Amino acid sequence: xxxxxxxxxxxxxxxxxxxxxxxxxxxxxxxxxxxxxxxxxxxxxxxxxxxxxxxxxxxxxxxxxxxxxxxxxxxxxxxxxxxxxxxxxxxxxxxxxxxxxxxxxxxxxxxxxxxxxxxxxxxxxxxxxxxxxxxxxxxxxxxxxxxxxxxxxxxxxxxxxxxxxxxxxxxxxxxxxxxxxxxxxxxxxxxxxxxxxxxxxxxxxxxxxxxxxxxxxxxxxxxxxxxxxxxxxxxxxxxxxxxxxxx
Amino acid sequence: xxxxxxxxxxxxxxxxxxxxxxxxxxxxxxxxxxxxxxxxxxxxxxxxxxxxxxxxxxxxxxxxxxxxxxxxxxxxxxxxxxxxxxxxxxxxxxxxxxxxxxxxxxxxxxxxxxxxxxxxxxxxxxxxxxxxxxxxxxxxxxxxxxxxxxxxxxxxxxxxxxxxxxxxxxxxxxxxxxxxxxxxxxxxxxxxxxxxxxxxxxxxxxxxxxxxxxxxxxxxxxxxxxxxxxxxxxxxxxxxxxxxxxxxxxxxxxxxxxxxxxxxxxxxxxxxxxxxxxxxxxxxxxxxxxxxxxxxxxxxxxxxxxxxxxxxxxxxxxxxxxxxxxxxxxxxxxxxxxxxxxxxxxxxxxxxxxxx
Ligand SMILES: Nc1ncnc2c1ncn2[C@@H]1O[C@H](COP(=O)(O)OP(=O)(O)O)[C@@H](O)[C@H]1O
Ligand SMILES: [Mg+2]
Numbered sequence: 001x002x003x004x005x006x007x008x009x010x011x012x013x014x015x016x017x018x019x020x021x022x023x024x025x026x027x028x029x030x031x032x033x034x035x036x037x038x039x040x041x042x043x044x045x046x047x048x049x050x051x052x053x054x055x056x057x058x059x060x061x062x063x064x065x066x067x068x069x070x071x072x073x074x075x076x077x078x079x080x081x082x083x084x085x086x087x088x089x090x091x092x093x094x095x096x097x098x099x100x101x102x103x104x105x106x107x108x109x110x111x112x113x114x115x116x117x118x119x120x121x122x123x124x125x126x127x128x129x130x131x132x133x134x135x136x137x138x139x140x141x142x143x144x145x146x147x148x149x150x151x152x153x154x155x156x157x158x159x160x161x162x163x164x165x166x167x168x169x170x171x172x173x174x175x176x177x178x179x180x181x182x183x184x185x186x187x188x189x190x191x192x193x194x195x196x197x198x199x200x201x202x203x204x205x206x207x208x209x210x211x212x213x214x215x216x217x218x219x220x221x222x223x224x225x226x227x228x229x230x231x232x233x234x235x236x237x238x239x240x241x242x243x244x245x246x247x
Numbered sequence: 248x249x250x251x252x253x254x255x256x257x258x259x260x261x262x263x264x265x266x267x268x269x270x271x272x273x274x275x276x277x278x279x280x281x282x283x284x285x286x287x288x289x290x291x292x293x294x295x296x297x298x299x300x301x302x303x304x305x306x307x308x309x310x311x312x313x314x315x316x317x318x319x320x321x322x323x324x325x326x327x328x329x330x331x332x333x334x335x336x337x338x339x340x341x342x343x344x345x346x347x348x349x350x351x352x353x354x355x356x357x358x359x360x361x362x363x364x365x366x367x368x369x370x371x372x373x374x375x376x377x378x379x380x381x382x383x384x385x386x387x388x389x390x391x392x393x394x395x396x397x398x399x400x401x402x403x404x405x406x407x408x409x410x411x412x413x414x415x416x417x418x419x420x421x422x423x424x425x426x427x428x429x430x431x432x433x434x435x436x437x438x439x440x441x442x443x444x445x446x447x448x449x450x451x452x453x454x455x456x457x458x459x460x461x462x463x464x465x466x467x468x469x470x471x472x473x474x475x476x477x478x479x480x481x482x483x484x485x486x487x488x489x490x491x492x493x494x495x496x497x498x499x500x501x502x503x504x505x506x507x508x509x510x511x512x513x514x515x516x517x518x519x520x521x522x523x524x525x526x527x528x529x530x531x532x533x534x535x536x537x538x539x540x541x542x543x544x545x546x547x548x549x550x551x552x553x554x555x556x557x558x559x560x561x562x563x564x565x566x567x568x569x570x571x572x573x574x575x576x577x578x579x580x581x582x583x584x585x586x587x588x589x590x591x592x593x594x595x596x597x598x599x600x601x602x603x
Contacts, residue, residue: 084442106446
């Protein structure tokens with residue numbers, strides 16, 4: 001029990017009559033890099049919002065770092081970091097001010113915070129633009145800032161919703177290096193993506209189709225059981241059945 | 248954005264106070280004094296001493312006066328009939344005729360009501376003299392006391408003195424309501440609220456964090472406005488400034504909590520703006536700024552009991568213009584505190600970190 005970072009059973013979310021997330025059940029082990037794959041509209045973001053306490057599930061159960069999503073959402077929030085799919089830091093603050101602000105909210109003391117800001121900005125090579133308004137930064141840099149804020153308070157689990165969406169291949173590569181570094185520190189990583197090549201970087205992946213989890217396992221296991229040579233082909237086989245989305 | 252917040256109220260205060268004035272300025276009048284008595288001269292002098300009327304010419308020829316009116320040389324003719332003094336002192340009806348240039352209807356209305364007030368005043372004085380002569384002590388006392396209300400505040404009907412404190416309240420309310428009303432819903436629209444909602448921040452911390460910056464801006468604007476009222480408009484500050492500031496601080500919490508409540512109940516900035524405007528217009532119309540609450544119909548008076556703007560306007564006028572102290576305003580202040588606590592608690596409660 002305690003080794004599981006995330007545990008869900010028949011987790012479901014409906015919007016009116018529409019079932020966005022349909023009875024998903026899976027476990028994520030501590031320290032794992034868990035990939036959540038699926039086409040646009042498959043339900044990845046909705047599932048992640050239920051796990052981070054942003055959205056109430058319609059039915060089913062889930063615990064995150066041992067806390068129940070229905071009753072202990074605020075406890076969960078102490079233990080997790082989150083990087084939203086849509087950039088959601090303050091555009092009209094500088095990079096440094098954003099870090100300062102969230103550091104304050106997570107209760108990091110002033111004297112710990114100022115060396116921390118330097119360290120964080122250097123680690124994502126944003127030191128040169130620390131005094132610049134976030135709105136003037138290119139998307140890839142904004143994403144890096146959002147990522148560094150998600151892990152600022154040393155969470156047990158970090159949720160990354162398409163961290164590499166719309167980012168150039170070089171920056172994508174850097175991102176994954178960062179994700180490995182974070183994982184080496186023992187932080188569990190829950191990451192969604194629709195880039196199939198990124199699936200290979202994960203310890204285990206699940207593939208979502210129309211709100212359901214249609215496949216789950218290590219990349220090698222999935223390739224074997226679908227007798228494909230790449231995750232991309234596994235995905236294409238599964239996606240033929242999809243009725244939803246455009247990806 | 249920030250400079251606008253500070254410059255806007257100053258400009259509004261100036262424009263609203265000067266441009267939207269209903270005050271008379273220097274009305275030229277002609278006098279046809281057929282009586283040539285002590286009282287008739289007193290009457291003319293009284294008109295002039297208000298500063299609103301200026302005796303342009305005197306004549307005994309009514310047609311000549313009408314010519315002046317036509318030519319626009321005067322906009323008011325005062326005709327004092329013969330035997331005016333005699334009629335007055337003998338308690339008979341003593342009619343004074345006013346011929347007013349009514350091309351500008353609202354000015355004409357003002358001339359009429361100002362004149363009426365001057366004549367009333369004169370009338371009361373004359374009555375008083377009569378009574379004193381008749382020397383019934385009870386009556387004399389009663390009359391003396393009855394005269395006091397006319398001198399209460401703004402005896403010369405100075406529009407600006409009366410309006411500036413009220414306008415200031417409205418400006419501070421608008422800033423408070425709109426800034427806080429747009430705020431949470433704005434963060435929702437641009438998505439920044441999501442990053443906040445996924446942190447362990449407490450709901451009351453979030454709300455107080457939202458309230459405080461706008462509270463400081465509101466207080467600062469109020470101070471600027473008060474300075475302008477004092478040194479620009481020469482509004483008397485009879486009461487205690489600290490009392491005003493304390494009440495303002497409470498009032499801002501009320502109005503901003505209401506704004507935050509609007510913000511938690513709407514989905515777009517446009518909706519929030521619309522509702523805030525609607526509420527603000529009702530608050531202003533039923534706030535006693537332009538029309539006295541006492542002359543509203545009963546149901547409207549009842550609504551004003553729930554209007555924080557009405558309380559603050561009233562307190563401002565009472566403290567600044569009448570020099571009222573804590574005694575006179577405390578019930579209203581407690582009401583504001585009650586409103587503020589309820590609104591703040593409801594809005595904290597309405598704010599949801601997890602969407603349903
Ligand atoms: N608040 C909402 N109201 C109604 N439908 C929604 C809402 N949020 C998401 N959906 C729908 O749920 C489905 C899954 O969306 P999402 O979880 O964002 O997918 P993904 O992140 O995999 O692209 C989509 O069809 C989307 O339109
Ligand atoms: Mg998504």
